[in-house]
Amino acid sequence: MRHREQTDATTQDRAEGVRRLPGAPAPGDAHALRGLDFASQDCLGLSTHPEIVATAADTLRRFGVRSVCAAAEAGDPGLAVALERRIADFLQMEEALLCPTGRAAVHAVIRGLVRPADHVVIDAAIRGSLRESAEDATDNLRAFRHLDPEDCRVRLRAIRARDGENGILVVTESLSSLDSGTPDLVALRALCDEYSATLLVDVAQDLGCLGEDGRGHLGLQDMLGKADLVTGSFSKSFASNGGFVAARTRAVTACLRAGEAAAQALSPIQLAVILKAFAILDAAEGRERRTRLMRNVLNLRTALRDRALIVCGEPCTCVSVEIGSGERARRVVHHLAEFGLLADLAALDETGRLRLHVTAGHSDAEIARAAACVAEALDRARADATGAARRPRLRAAA
Structure with missing residues (x-):
């Protein structure tokens, strides 16, 4: 059986292995976590x-x-x-x-x-x-x-x-x-x-x-x-x-x-x-690590959807989020770099998808912080595009 996601707020806290994450700090918070790695693919943390x-x-x-x-x-x-x-x-x-x-x-x-x-x-x-x-x-x-x-x-x-x-x-x-x-x-x-x-x-x-x-x-x-x-x-x-x-x-x-x-x-x-x-x-340790990994995956997917973001595909180690294509995608990646969130971008003809590689070692705070960063980066990218559209065009002098 595939992993099922609980998205209803009334059942999320009771879902087995998934719990509501603490509120995430704002991306501009001076005390926020920095250098979040969601680009590495050592998903079970066995390399160390x-x-x-x-x-x-x-x-x-x-x-x-x-x-x-x-x-x-x-x-x-x-x-x-x-x-x-x-x-x-x-x-x-x-x-x-x-x-x-x-x-x-x-x-x-x-x-x-x-x-x-x-x-x-x-x-x-x-x-x-x-x-x-x-x-x-x-x-x-x-x-x-x-x-x-x-x-x-x-x-x-x-x-x-x-x-x-x-x-x-x-x-x-x-x-x-x-x-x-x-x-x-x-x-x-x-x-x-x-x-x-x-x-x-x-x-x-x-x-x-x-x-x-x-x-x-x-x-x-x-x-x-x-x-x-x-x-x-x-x-x-x-x-x-x-x-x-x-x-x-x-x-x-x-x-x-x-x-x-x-x-x-x-x-x-x-x-x-x-x-x-x-x-x-x-061994039992492997099962425990996979359980912890899937809990992190489900928590991240829920946190992203709570921020009205579109999460794609099946629950797995790579959480894909639609962010748009072209200039918007580039701006999202730029703002994520400012926040210190490492992720990778998959370019498609119709849209762009940000891929967050989750590991068993990510903490609840890191999961919440990653979701907040993605949402804020997308909001800023949209604002950038709106601001650019409103700027008056300069006319060349005759």
């Missing part, structure tokens, strides 16, 4: 966890400092084998393959499996690296409307009407990095079965940090082991860079290992840190 730090130090003493190198030269090969098995079991897939980054994983699987004559059908709002890899692999690229399985069906039907032989790869994200929306993965699976297509789901945004067991929307939608291919990265929840490809059949990873995917490996320190992160995330 004592056990993670101790594991990194112990591995450093055992293997020394190693640069990214060929897999056979990466130190103890048992670490890599153990991590690949851990990922495959976590996602209920047959086998997994490690890659140096999440981008490299996406590139390896799409470029390694898609032939020029094959087709790729991709969510229109998918992040850049997935689209770029598809564009590199084939000219037969079709986009379907964001999170719209029926539009995906239209694309698949049109392809199969004229090409019944070549492969089709359907690509989506379990959680959109753009607007925090999530697709109907069950519907996409059914479409792939109907039109003999392969389903690739990228889980870079929610693996480890969402769901009671940390398996993200694959777990929440009962889709573990049901996508054909899963790609992801470790940077958001596992305190390390790195990426992976998981597949339902061993033949896929064997094919990728024979290509460029196996040319580089993670360092022993990265491998050990990610394995330790898995152990923490699977």
Whole structure:
């Protein structure tokens, strides 16, 4: 089940795990908090966890400092084998393959499996690296409307009407990095079965940090082991860079290992840190951290809506707020910098969205302060635009 939000003022105080935040200080208050970081993506705070730090130090003493190198030269090969098995079991897939980054994983699987004559059908709002890899692999690229399985069906039907032989790869994200929306993965699976297509789901945004067991929307939608291919990265929840490809059949990873995917490996320190992160995330502490994270997410979404702001998508670590596009968005970002709030901006054709990356370590005061800053920045940006419109235009002298 997905996380439900309580937005009614009479029930908010009673919502399990969510409580009304204290009043936020005005952005101009000299005693207000400064330098609020809502741009970092260490969402569970594991990068400074004592056990993670101790594991990194112990591995450093055992293997020394190693640069990214060929897999056979990466130190103890048992670490890599153990991590690949851990990922495959976590996602209920047959086998997994490690890659140096999440981008490299996406590139390896799409470029390694898609032939020029094959087709790729991709969510229109998918992040850049997935689209770029598809564009590199084939000219037969079709986009379907964001999170719209029926539009995906239209694309698949049109392809199969004229090409019944070549492969089709359907690509989506379990959680959109753009607007925090999530697709109907069950519907996409059914479409792939109907039109003999392969389903690739990228889980870079929610693996480890969402769901009671940390398996993200694959777990929440009962889709573990049901996508054909899963790609992801470790940077958001596992305190390390790195990426992976998981597949339902061993033949896929064997094919990728024979290509460029196996040319580089993670360092022993990265491998050990990610394995330790898995152990923490699977324990009671991991569940407690995810609970605290979701409480912060829900509190921030409620605080923003209490200020009449439009909050997008599903409750997740990235809280997206509509702020308008063009000059207004630039002014909002300028005023946020004045307040000391770090966030990032996603530009769209029709609007701009401010993305606030929430962590388990944010305090109630920081959540309240962030909402107040965003609201005040948007108010000032609107006032700036109104003032500019009222200024008289100067006429050139004859």
